[in-house]
Amino acid sequence: MSRTRTERLVNLVICLLSTRRFLTAAQIAATVPGYEHDPEDPRDHDAFQRKFERDKAELRELGVPLETGLASAFDTEHGYRIAHREYALPDIPLEPDEAAAVGIAARLWQHAGLAAAASSGLAKLRAAGIEVDPQATLGVEPVVTVDPAFGPLTAAARSRRAVTFSYRVPEVDEPSTRRLQPWGVVCWQGRWYVVGHDRDRDATRCFRLSRIVGGVKAVGASGAFTPPENTDLISHVARYNGPIARNGRATVVVRPGCAAGLRRWASEVVSAPDGDRLTIAFSDVEWLASRLVGYGADVRAENPPELREAVIQQLKEVVARYEPAVLA
Amino acid sequence: MTPQQRAPVGRPAGGDRLGRLLNLVPYLLARPGIEVAEAAADFRISEKQLREDLELLWVCGLPGYGPGDLIDMALDGDRVTITYDAGIDRPLRLNPDEALALVVALRMLAETPGIGSRDAIERALAKIENATGDLGDAPVAVRLPAGTERLEAIRGIVERRHAMKITYYTAARDETTSRTIDPMRVLMVGNRGYLEAWCRRVEATRLFRVARIDGYEELDEPAAPPAKAVPHDVSDGIFRPSTELPLVTLRVGRASRWITEYYPCEEVRRDGDTWLVGMRVTDLGWAQRLVLGLGDVTVLSPAALVGQIRDQTNAALDQYATPQP
Numbered sequence: 001m002s003r004t005r006t007e008r009l010v011n012l013v014i015c016l017l018s019t020r021r022f023l024t025a026a027q028i029a030a031t032v033p034g035y036e037h038d039p040e041d042p043r044d045h046d047a048f049q050r051k052f053e054r055d056k057a058e059l060r061e062l063g064v065p066l067e068t069g070l071a072s073a074f075d076t077e078h079g080y081r082i083a084h085r086e087y088a089l090p091d092i093p094l095e096p097d098e099a100a101a102v103g104i105a106a107r108l109w110q111h112a113g114l115a116a117a118a119s120s121g122l123a124k125l126r127a128a129g130i131e132v133d134p135q136a137t138l139g140v141e142p143v144v145t146v147d148p149a150f151g152p153l154t155a156a157a158r159s160r161r162a163v164t165f166s167y168r169v170p171e172v173d174e175p176s177t178r179r180l181q182p183w184g185v186v187c188w189q190g191r192w193y194v195v196g197h198d199r200d201r202d203a204t205r206c207f208r209l210s211r212i213v214g215g216v217k218a219v220g221a222s223g224a225f226t227p228p229e230n231t232d233l234i235s236h237v238a239r240y241n242g243p244i245a246r247n248g249r250a251t252v253v254v255r256p257g258c259a260a261g262l263r264r265w266a267s268e269v270v271s272a273p274d275g276d277r278l279t280i281a282f283s284d285v286e287w288l289a290s291r292l293v294g295y296g297a298d299v300r301a302e303n304p305p306e307l308r309e310a311v312i313q314q315l316k317e318v319v320a321r322y323e324p325a326v327l328a
Numbered sequence: 329m330t331p332q333q334r335a336p337v338g339r340p341a342g343g344d345r346l347g348r349l350l351n352l353v354p355y356l357l358a359r360p361g362i363e364v365a366e367a368a369a370d371f372r373i374s375e376k377q378l379r380e381d382l383e384l385l386w387v388c389g390l391p392g393y394g395p396g397d398l399i400d401m402a403l404d405g406d407r408v409t410i411t412y413d414a415g416i417d418r419p420l421r422l423n424p425d426e427a428l429a430l431v432v433a434l435r436m437l438a439e440t441p442g443i444g445s446r447d448a449i450e451r452a453l454a455k456i457e458n459a460t461g462d463l464g465d466a467p468v469a470v471r472l473p474a475g476t477e478r479l480e481a482i483r484g485i486v487e488r489r490h491a492m493k494i495t496y497y498t499a500a501r502d503e504t505t506s507r508t509i510d511p512m513r514v515l516m517v518g519n520r521g522y523l524e525a526w527c528r529r530v531e532a533t534r535l536f537r538v539a540r541i542d543g544y545e546e547l548d549e550p551a552a553p554p555a556k557a558v559p560h561d562v563s564d565g566i567f568r569p570s571t572e573l574p575l576v577t578l579r580v581g582r583a584s585r586w587i588t589e590y591y592p593c594e595e596v597r598r599d600g601d602t603w604l605v606g607m608r609v610t611d612l613g614w615a616q617r618l619v620l621g622l623g624d625v626t627v628l629s630p631a632a633l634v635g636q637i638r639d640q641t642n643a644a645l646d647q648y649a650t651p652q653p
């Protein structure tokens with residue numbers, strides 16, 4: 001943006017903030033430097049109007065709340081003003097430790113997408129007189145990455161607009177097109193999901209943002225739906241059924257110095273002539289068997305018998321899979 | 329693990345001079361007599377740029393009312409004081425992207441296990457949400473894993489700047505080692521906690537997964553990472569396989585297709601009802617443990633790994649051939 005235009009826009013903001021009455025375009029042109037033109041000359045007047053339209057768009061883009069209205073009942077032409085109350089950042093009385101937390105929060109997106117928005121938000125807080133200690137730390141640094149779909153999905157959820165996107169789950173080959181009324185976005189255990197009403201399935205669904213292929217397209221009008229009241233978004237994503245009960249007890253013989261990964265699960269290790277005998281608590285026989293198979297001949301399942309059988313069965317399957325193909 | 333991309337949200341902070349000018353007036357108003365250099369540093373611009381901004385503002389003001397209604401300031405050498413603000417006495421309120429970025433980041437911090445000053449974070453979050461009204465009501469919910477005592481305790485040691493002795497399990501090599509380390513920082517990446525430290529054993533900076541620190545001891549000596557201990561850039565994930573690592577090619581069935589989302593893969597190609605997957609691995613032993621734990625995955629190459637799996641599984645089966653004593 002040129003210096004002249006920047007200057008004109010600052011003056012426009014000051015002008016519209018200072019007036020209580022709505023000012024018409026002609027009144028603004030008469031007072032704000034840079035809008036001088038001959039209203040009688042149609043080409044000159046057109047040029048002014050285009051310039052003024054661009055400037056209004058620029059201010060709105062920046063978030064300046066431009067109000068339009070009639071100055072009085074006798075006026076026919078709309079005028080403009082900026083209500084200070086709508087324009088100004090409200091007072092946010094942050095204590096030093098709170099301001100430090102906001103400063104750290106703004107740095108959180110450093111590696112990710114919302115960095116620019118966070119730092120311009122922080123700049124506004126600073127402009128309001130809040131001092132932010134740039135050296136503050138909280139001992140643990142979260143590193144947050146977001147998927148590209150985050151921006152459009154949160155925007156759509158906020159304005160309650162429906163979206164469509166291509167979605168690919170690993171088990172299915174082709175991405176499918178989904179139509180969703182997004183209620184909100186959830187970060188669960190470090191992964192991002194969108195929760196909403198799936199218009200094709202006519203049911204509540206959640207989608208992993210990393211599985212969205214390509215862009216997210218907003219469709220239809222804003223305010224097109226209302227999310228159910230008091231929805232706990234997280235409850236739609238979280239699948240936690242409490243701690244796993246490891247009630248089984250396995251005995252596994254491990255060669256000395258081998259299978260460190262199994263040893264760290266062992267509640268007891270007894271050295272014997274044929275190796276170290278580990279006691280391991282488990283919940284799922286097949287799962288533990290697949291771990292043991294991974295260690296090949298370094299481990300031998302001893303007990304319970306169903307674990308031993310599961311290991312033998314899995315080993316046989318592997319051997320069969322790697323058998324050299326028999327030539328016909 | 330998927331390649332995390334950067335999502336562009338919001339306006340660029342740097343290129344927006346108008347936004348900066350509207351911030352600059354209230355910023356200076358709140359800090360009478362501030363040094364030009366300090367203000368420039370806060371706005372991340374050069375002193376020259378800041379002086380140009382001041383010059384521009386100096387000719388702005390209420391239209392047509394004469395010089396007394398222009399923005400006025402006293403520039404006393406290196407210090408500046410706004411004496412008339414022409415009505416720009418407050419910054420512009422937060423826009424939706426800014427409110428979202430700050431509110432969600434604060435929710436993230438509040439949810440981060442083991443973090444300090446949780447109380448201050450929650451108070452700040454409440455105030456920002458309150459001040460931003462509807463915008464602060466961001467449609468984003470955050471839940472991270474519950475704090476572990478271990479993470480909390482390790483953070484304490486890092487904050488006290490003490491060296492540590494740890495027992496650490498390295499999954500890639502399937503070994504447990506004892507190391508003396510000089511802690512540097514604690515990170516949460518996704519749902520995993522990491523301790524970054526200078527490892528005296530390997531004489532390099534290492535990221536230790538907190539869940540694999542099986543034992544630790546706080547030493548009565550200061551943490552002293554050498555000057556060459558440089559923190560990792562973790563913006564693109566923790567494990568970035570180098571092309572020097574061995575490439576393993578797998579035939580993957582549908583049920584195990586998830587591994588391509590979980591581990592960085594070099595290639596994923598459809599082949600009939602299966603997928604051909606190429607991934608770099610630090611250690612062939614690790615690859616063996618991974619694929620043998622998956623029912624529908626077959627190693628195609630390297631031949632050494634195929635041979636190793638054949639020998640290991642045959643030898644393992646032989647152990648069961650003789651009845652137990």
